[in-house]
Amino acid sequence: xxxxxxxxxxxxxxxxxxxxxxxxxxxxxxxxxxxxxxxxxxxxxxxxxxxxxxxxxxxxxxxxxxxxxxxxxxxxxxxxxxxxxxxxxxxxxxxxxxxxxxxxxxxxxxxxxxxxxxxxxxxxxxxxxxxxxxxxxxxxxxxxxxxxxxxxxxxxxxxxxxxxxxxxxxxxxxxxxxxxxxxxxxxxxxxxxxxxxxxxxxxxxxxxxxxxxxxxxxxxxxxxxxxxxxxxxxxxxxxxxxxxxxxxxxxxxxxxxxxxxxxxxxxxxxxxxxxxxxxxxxxxxxxxxxxxxxxxxxxxxxxxxxxxxxxxxxxxxxxxxxxxxxxxxxxxxxxxxxxxxxxxxxxxxxxxxxxxxxxxxxxxxxxxxxxxxxxxxxxxxxxxxxxxxxxxxxxxxxxxxxxxxxxxxxxxx
Amino acid sequence: xxxxxxxxxxxxxxxxxxxxxxxxxxxxxxxxxxxxxxxxxxxxxxxxxxxxxxxxxxxxxxxxxxxxxxxxxxxxxxxxxxxxxxxxxxxxxxxxxxxxxxxxxxxxxxxxxxxxxxxxxxxxxxxxxxxxxxxxxxxxxxxxxxxxxxxxxxxxxxxxxxxxxxxxxxxxxxxxxxxxxxxxxxxxxxxxxxxxxxxxxxxxxxxxxxxxxxxxxxxxxxxxxxxxxxxxxxxxxxxxxxxxxxxxxxxxxxxxxxxxxxxxxxxxxxxxxxxxxxxxxxxxxxxxxxxxxxxxxxxxx
Numbered sequence: 165x166x167x168x169x170x171x172x173x174x175x176x177x178x179x180x181x182x183x184x185x186x187x188x189x190x191x192x193x194x195x196x197x198x199x200x201x202x203x204x205x206x207x208x209x210x211x212x213x214x215x216x217x218x219x220x221x222x223x224x225x226x227x228x229x230x231x232x233x234x235x236x237x238x239x240x241x242x243x244x245x246x247x248x249x250x251x252x253x254x255x256x257x258x259x260x261x262x263x264x265x266x267x268x269x270x271x272x273x274x275x276x277x278x279x280x281x282x283x284x285x286x287x288x289x290x291x292x293x294x295x296x297x298x299x300x301x302x303x304x305x306x307x308x309x310x311x312x313x314x315x316x317x318x319x320x321x322x323x324x325x326x327x328x329x330x331x332x333x334x335x336x337x338x339x340x341x342x343x344x345x346x347x348x349x350x351x352x353x354x355x356x357x358x359x360x361x362x363x364x365x366x367x368x369x370x371x372x373x374x375x376x377x378x379x380x381x382x383x384x385x386x387x388x389x390x391x392x393x394x395x396x397x398x399x400x401x402x403x404x405x406x407x408x409x410x411x412x413x414x415x416x417x418x419x420x421x422x423x424x425x426x427x428x429x430x431x432x433x434x435x436x437x438x439x440x441x442x443x444x445x446x447x448x449x450x451x452x453x454x455x456x457x458x459x460x461x462x463x464x465x466x467x468x469x470x471x472x473x474x475x476x477x478x479x480x481x482x483x484x485x486x487x488x489x490x491x492x493x494x495x496x497x498x499x500x501x502x503x504x505x506x507x508x509x510x511x512x513x514x515x516x517x518x519x520x521x522x523x524x525x526x527x528x529x530x531x532x533x534x535x536x537x538x539x540x541x542x543x544x545x546x547x548x549x550x551x552x553x554x555x556x557x558x559x560x561x562x563x564x565x566x567x568x569x570x571x572x573x574x575x576x577x
Numbered sequence: 578x579x580x581x582x583x584x585x586x587x588x589x590x591x592x593x594x595x596x597x598x599x600x601x602x603x604x605x606x607x608x609x610x611x612x613x614x615x616x617x618x619x620x621x622x623x624x625x626x627x628x629x630x631x632x633x634x635x636x637x638x639x640x641x642x643x644x645x646x647x648x649x650x651x652x653x654x655x656x657x658x659x660x661x662x663x664x665x666x667x668x669x670x671x672x673x674x675x676x677x678x679x680x681x682x683x684x685x686x687x688x689x690x691x692x693x694x695x696x697x698x699x700x701x702x703x704x705x706x707x708x709x710x711x712x713x714x715x716x717x718x719x720x721x722x723x724x725x726x727x728x729x730x731x732x733x734x735x736x737x738x739x740x741x742x743x744x745x746x747x748x749x750x751x752x753x754x755x756x757x758x759x760x761x762x763x764x765x766x767x768x769x770x771x772x773x774x775x776x777x778x779x780x781x782x783x784x785x786x787x788x789x790x791x792x793x794x795x796x797x798x799x800x801x802x803x804x805x806x807x808x809x810x811x812x813x814x815x816x817x818x819x820x821x822x823x824x825x826x827x828x829x830x831x832x833x834x835x836x837x838x839x840x841x842x843x844x845x846x847x848x849x850x851x852x853x854x855x856x857x858x859x860x861x862x863x864x865x866x867x868x869x870x871x872x873x874x875x876x877x878x
Contacts, residue, residue, distance in 0.1 A: 261622035559819030
């Protein structure tokens with residue numbers, strides 16, 4: 165580590181020397197690494213670039229397909245001493261190690277100017293504020309566990325209104341099955357199974373249990389009969405999924421709902437982009453349920469920008485400018501409109517957004533319903549271990565007691 | 578005047594080998610030692626100096642996915658090596674019968690090897706996906722109840738990977754075996770024919786033993802392919818369904834890059850080095866004792 169630091173410092177010094185000339189030009193130049201490469205995503209990031217240029221900066225776009233690859237490149241470049249001006253991460257513990265290695269600049273001044281302590285949802289503050297300093301600028305909020313449903317499929321199965329409780333949800337699934345429709349469109353990849361499990365845990369276990377398991381990693385709770393029941397309910401959903409789901413991508417599963425071949429899909433709000441591309445309207449062709457019951461948690465995740473440490477005044481200036489631009493409420497609205505997410509700030513005009521997003525904004529105003537996704541509470545490593553067990557449980561014939569023990573065991577570390 | 582060319586002759590080969598020797602020392606052995614060292618620390622995203630002894634190894638063998646990966650690798654390794662060798666040898670024997678269009682056949686059989694594992698995996702993923710590829714084709718012939726669902730079956734997924742990779746690699750085995758067969762003295766065949774020995778008997782009792790060095794080479798190549806197995810799994814099943822077709826290399830890659838656990842990944846990598854050494858050590862020993870070694874050539878090469 166010592167050698168890496170020395171190397172990094174040496175490179176940083178060289179880079180600083182090299183960019184001293186550029187500083188004289190006095191135009192803040194920001195190279196931004198992100199993984200927004202799909203249609204809606206790249207349209208959304210163009211809004212950010214546009215706003216940055218309007219504010220007098222130069223935007224250098226480094227888009228890398230795939231979040232994992234993009235994060236790996238960012239970390240390699242930080243370690244290698246050639247960091248970008250800013251980089252995208254998810255609102256999660258993905259960048260905690262980078263903070264602890266003291267490799268990020270904080271954005272306390274922006275946080276203070278926009279009064280983040282008051283206006284940001286707690287799960288977001290929990291991951292971007294470390295030891296009293298803010299280290300990332302949140303752009304948007306994604307809610308991961310929406311229940312999307314096809315109105316056409318509902319009509320065919322004779323379901324007259326959207327289910328409001330878990331038993332009603334299962335009743336609807338049964339009706340869909342009886343009508344010869346695939347009740348639940350599922351993309352069979354491990355992250356999607358974790359997402360489905362989170363939906364079950366949040367909706368049945370409720371806020372208390374959710375936090376006990378994922379935040380506190382409480383052994384007693386993970387070994388309790390109540391938690392076992394949640395695992396059983398999760399597995400019960402398997403009987404509503406078609407046999408060809410393993411390996412399926414999330415958007416292929418969404419396409420099944422769009423075409424009315426399937427009734428439900430549990431997926432993040434990025435699925436809206438697929439519906440929109442297929443010229444479907446929320447409330448007309450498809451519906452969205454954030455959760456069952458008036459207190460169902462809203463599972464928050466989203467995107468942030470982090471700013472790798474640098475002492476070069478020009479680079480710092482570029483970073484501060486970007487942080488300020490991103491925090492603007494109107495940019496957050498235009499960005500979210502294209503991305504399918506909702507703005508981080510609740511003090512905005514929601515009228516421009518679609519009805520599902522409006523539902524989300526209404527829910528998130530209630531602080532007691534804000535919760536993070538698994539990645540907010542678990543390190544990438546713990547989250548991955550949980551994911552392995554859940555996907556094994558979903559796809560294989562394992563006794564639930566063994567799964568329970570495995571989860572408790574994996575979250576011990 | 579006499580001494581100079583003599584000493585040059587002696588040291589030139591060593592000097593020429595120096596860059597390679599340095600590369601091996603620094604890049605291979607150095608990296609292996611560094612990996613071992615990292616596996617003893619609590620490294621997460623970044624390498625750390627916090628020593629935790631063998632805790633990463635304890636955790637590794639406490640991990641069901643890792644244990645299942647090892648199991649998969651063993652099953653896969655045995656099947657893959659045997660299938661490649663048998664099919665490759667039979668193909669070579671077949672081509673060695675002076676068939677017509679030999680050049681074309683050789684190209685056809687070797688062609689899959691020119692494809693990367695990832696492309697092979699994608700092609701076979703499509704072929705094996707229920708509802709399309711093989712299943713749909715057979716069904717369209719009128720066998721409407723035909724099912725071929727290995728790739729989404731937790732017990733069979735790893736065998737689906739075996740099929741795809743055997744298809745890819747047996748062409749290479751064929752090429753090597755064919756070269757070996759062509760190296761066998763035609764006099765042996767003439768003598769066997771004179772004695773009235775059936776052809777299969779000649780292959781089993783004379784040709785196969787003579788192919789010893791070729792078979793050893795093929796075995797070594799296939800063994801390294803087994804340990805490296807990664808891209809075909811990623812392309813075909815992504816380790817699924819569930820974790821049914823996970824392999825150690827994928828475990829290591831996932832923990833290195835996606836799960837920010839360099840320490841655990843290093844421990845896995847060290848464990849993966851052990852079977853490689855276990856295969857290589859007897860081989861190196863056998864070579865050092867002169868088995869399968871060509872007699873030292875006299876004079877200048």
